[in-house]
Amino acid sequence: MCGRNSLFIDQADLEARFDAEVVTDGGYTPRYNIAPGDDLHILTNEAPDEIDAYHWGLIPFWADEPEEGIINARSETADEKRVFERAWESRPCLVPSSGFYEWKAPNGGAKQPYRIYREDDPAFAMAGLWDVWEGEDETISCVTILTTEPNDLMNSIHDRMPVVLPQDTESDWLTADPDTRKELCQPYPKDDLDTYEISTRVNNPGNDDPQVIDPLDHEQSGLGEFSS
Template sequence: MCGRNSLFVEQGDLEARFDAELVTDGGYTPRYNIAPADDLHIITNEASNEIDRYHWGLIPFWADESVEGIINARSETADEKRVFEQAWESRPCLVLSSGFYEWKSPNSEMKQPYRIHREDDPAIAMAGLWDVWEGDDETISCVTILTTEPNDLMNSIHDRMPVVLPQDAESDWLAADSDTPKELCQPYPKDDLDAYEISTRVNNPGNDDPQVIEPLDHEQSGLGEFSS
């Protein structure tokens, strides 16, 4: 799965990387610890030259009121689920990231968080589906991240991973018709992803600063548990 994200590349570098302009209300703020129900920066198939900000959690269209929504969708079965049907057919998007976080459970002990990112790339794109939920008094643009089987790197950490798109497949994902997406929803095929242990500061979404991504110092592990 993918339950925590980050995006802290400089705005100019982000726009250059995806050849798109930030159009979000309120400007751009680097984030080191993005939790579900926060906003994710995405590029949709309907505006491939714009970077916008959507609620993380796809809200079912039948919901009577806004809820946190569904943060992940299994790519293998998303097309079979009523909640994702329209989004799967016509609303692909890129979810932008400086790296995502996953937790490993070694021998049933406390879960160890890892940061996963792509080396030598300022940002990566994960495959997502977007939608617009309409309530009586509000409209919410929302997004879910697609997941797949783990690749060799992720296999030792978790049994699922987000669909991380190779850079040369990003435009293909946005242009895909309803028959093509599953071909692109594969475990990440290249060997340029890196994973390393970080401290449990990431467990608290209130910790949203560069310290979150620092590699874990095993000699000092545990000392940070008492800091906010």
């Protein structure tokens, strides 16, 4: 799965990387520890030249009241689920990332967090689906991140991973038909993802600063801050 994200590239570099303009109300703020329920910056198929902020958690359209929503969708079955039906059919999006986080519990012990990133790319794209929940008094634009089987790197950490798109398929993800997009939902095929252990500071969403991404042996003070 993908339960924590980051996006801390400079705004100018983010806009250049995706050939799009940030249009978020309040502007863009680099984030090192984005948790479910926070906003994710995304590019939708309807506005591929704009980077906007959507609620992380796709809220079922039948929900009477807003809720946290579904943060991940299994790409293998998303097209079969009623909650994702219209989003899968016609609402793909790109979710930029400077790296996501995953946890591993070696030998049943305490969970160790890892940062997964692409060394040669300060921001890559994960595949997502967006939707708009409509209530009586408000509407909420929301997003979920698609997951797939792990590649060789992720297999030693977790049994799922987000659908990380090679850069040359990002535009295809936004423009292709549903069947073609499903074919793109594969374990990341290249060997340019990397990972390292980080401290448990990331467990607390209130820790949203550059120290979160420090390698474990460079950041020992947070080892006792497990809070989730």
